[in-house]
Amino acid sequence: MSTQPLAAKPAKAPAKEAVKDASMLKQKEMMAAHYDRLSASPETGEKVVCTFVPGNLNELIMCFDLANNLPEVNAIQSGLRRQSGAYVMEAEKAGHSEDVCTYVKSDVGMIAKGNIGPNGKKLPDPDLLLLSYTGCFTFMKWFELLRERYSCETIMLHTPYVADGKITQNMVDYMVRQLKEEVIPTLERVSGVKFDIDRLREYLKQSAKAEDDLVKVLQSAMNKPSPIDGYFGGIYYIGPIFGAFRGTQDAIDYYRFLLEEVEERVAKGLGPVTPDGDMGEEKYRLVVEGPPNYTSFRQFWKMFYDEGAVVVASSYSKVGGVYDFGFRHDPERPLETLAEYCLGVYTNRSLPMRVDMLASYIEDYEADGLLINSIKSCNSFSAGQLLIMREVEKRTGKPAAFVETDLVDPRYFSAANVKNRLESYFQMVDQKRAGVRSAA
Amino acid sequence: MTMSGTKVSGTKAIIERCQSLFDDLHFTAAREWKTAKSGRKVIGYMPIYVPREIIHAADMLPLGVLGGGDQLEVIHGDAYYQSYICRIPRSTIELGVSGRLDFVDGMMFPSICDVIRNLSGMWKMMFPDVYVRYFDVPQNYADDIGGSYYVGELAELRDDLGKLRGSPITDDELRNSIEVYNENRKMVGELYDFRAKTPWQAPAAEAYLVLRAGMVLPVEEHTALIADYLAAAKAEKRPMRDNCRIVLTSVFCEQPPLNLIKSLELAGCYVVDDDLLLVTRWLTEDVPTDGDPIQNLADAFLHHSESTAAKYEPNQAEKGQYLVRAVKRTGAEGVIFAAPSFCDPALLDRPMLQNVLSEANIPYIAFKYAENSGQMQPIREQAGTFADSIKLWSAA
């Protein structure tokens, strides 16, 4: 599961050119440079590692001068560029079930069709698959599939599930041992670079700086009006830190830049920037659970901002790391901190923890309620969401609603259905407010 | 007389008993076990594997909870799950919400997939008085890495169950339970061997029902039951049909309807191996009964356990080879992939396993089912065509 779009425009040009913040342009440059680095790696001789967004050990990867290619991000890019539909079908033709995660099929289909990245150039074959098995069962099979194709070295890093709401010493020890005895030695062997723990500490220090600013950006949505959209906009904001930039100076610069912009919007009392410019009056404040739909991303977002609905907090913006409850990468405990980071990502949290988090968002961000976008092919997120919805509703007394789409399979995005659901939901919120007023 | 002390009866009577245990969605046998002695506790577990030895060592009954099959009317369960999620969690919720599991003191949810993983959290929220444990197992098989993690997890489980009982579980209790389960696994192995050699003497549906009885009966009783069945099955002469021999795979979690299993044989396929109820034979060798019992259970898990989709295969060359070996060991002529709809482990693994089979020149077919699938005609036709084509190949 993941994030980080940008870099590419939808195939069909929108009627109106999107309005972009300066930080977005900066991110676009970073992403373009990253993809160019990847596609040039056969010439530059740089080695490439694939890994996942949740449990992404970017700082460690950088210690070995490896380029980090994230297949989930590629799937998102394919979704945004409306190519994923064809890729998914390609994978299904090759025998992949219609029932399984469409990220995997988008990736497998893209590889089958030449593995062309968002910059129009071929993405490199990986030298290493770092199977950071964190918060999603599909990851294991996804990289077994890629290993079958590339026959390259593969490292399993198993993150135990935080089922009881607490990270135990046994879990951390297990992960640190995997890092020390298997992950790091393999990274050394494949890259030919010796591990330097001080270099790791430096990167971790940089990560924590960017994380501080990211949290301030996300929490700016507690303002009224919220200066950001924490879901649709949030997906852009988390791009660098969830992707190949956590631990870099680029990420520090990006988040500082972004924070300045956001603070300026707060000072001016402005709402979020949308693809159609500034959002109008803020009428509804929502918390959203679940990933978005990428194939009709803009259309989906528009259904919100046209109604004056802003997402003030989302769980999806925590899939690559949960920072808003205090966790920061800690250079003093470099391996333990990587373990704790993996253990804490959103999809590695138990359902009661997810309920707690969503309910606290509703309260802390003074939201009108919860909206769940349930993804057809993602069991990690989706299994149990109906109970999550009822629990959060019960706890907060705020209405909740449920829509169903898919991440990158356009066959499962029914605009009319989603719009209807949203409209009735907004009416529900109105009624609730009227009820509260008349009861007062 | 037999091991269980009852008179040898034919397979019919034994299977009738197993069938009634299978049909009983109120788990009367387990309830009766519980009430027979005060203080007894029952711990439910879902697929794919839990160390039942530790539950047994705490004087508790491990109870396999495998969904509701095709006889349970799911009234509440659908309100908890979207249409695109497999069926076993919703019928399991139904069993819980309808009070059918109200005598169960604890529930264990193994790390098989994200659906069962998340169900562990749902169970905590829905049944706060029940001991709920998500049972994580290592995906790293090095002794000092995955091994020591697993020893820690097992020790925690032992501790929890000791507290639930009111007194800690001793090493001797564990050793005794290991021995009892070694016996059971041995008998299950004999059942599978017997069926592989003479599948007409132990039809797949019967073997399944006998195995399935072990989900609700105390293990000692189950071991005796298998022995009785084997004795009876060996004594009976049944007609051998001109069926082909297949390995049935992907049926490790949501249970296929009994009719599906029957249909395969009616369509001309003898099932000579399968991955049904893997908990009964997850550990592939006897667990030593001397030394540290927890360490022994951990070693067995790391080094002598089954391969399946929910388990990472660290060695690319080994991927799927267990299936090829199963085919060779049992003299099977093909593989049938029967996966529950929307089952991530089974369906994501399937293309890789199929590639391995293709390389080994082993034919296969694939279809999906749900635990409540009613219409068997298409499956029968597919299996029938498969059987015919295998016969043609072997004749050619």
Ligand code: SF4
């Ligand atoms: S199943 Fe969900 S979390 Fe896992 S890779 Fe697919 S979309 Fe991401």
Ligand code: SF4
């Ligand atoms: S049937 Fe498959 S997806 Fe469903 S709970 Fe079982 S293993 Fe998970």
